[in-house]
Amino acid sequence: MNEILEQALLYDFYGELLTAHQKNIYEQFVLEDLSLSEIAEDAGISRQGVHDLIKRCNKTLEGYESKLHLVERFLSIKEKVHRMNTLLEEKEKISTEELIREIKGISSEILEEL
């Protein structure tokens, strides 16, 4: 996964645990794709200050994930539901019986993770 996507995902899960100031700066960088200089000018802090804050936020968010693994759990479920969807989209490729058996198998796998 590319870094920005990973940061956005971590932010989606744990962002509410950052302070309002951190969220404001981090969103501009990760979600709105502004440059460090643009954010610095707008916030009235140095470019280095913005850089450090974002680095600290990354560390905080990664810390939560390394303890809770909730992004990992969600992504694993997502992958399985996508697999199910693909089977349903291409349902003419296999027999209906087989399709239903496959879907049942995947849905049991998901329930084990929930």
Added chain:
Amino acid sequence: MNEILEQALLYDFYGELLTAHQKNIYEQFVLEDLSLSEIAEDAGISRQGVHDLIKRCNKTLEGYESKLHLVERFLSIKEKVHRMNTLLEEKEKISTEELIREIKGISSEILEEL
């Protein structure tokens, strides 16, 4: 949902954010179902101390959920997968076409939440 089940669920999601001491006491109460007096004796603290610690842990865990809503997100997905499973278990009740349409609908609903 009954209180102990809710506490166990919150602990499953956010427990790693408690301290080792808090986890130790909280697990004995919520997961091992020991009484306050038993825990107090074993830990060498007062019954009131155990009571306060558990109350504080509940508050901390509920605080995480009120910010992140991840238990809520998981439960909503779980309910949908169960719905899917029930349809598959009782597949003779509706036509195969209808079954596949229903399953597709639910799997899209789940993907929207992921």
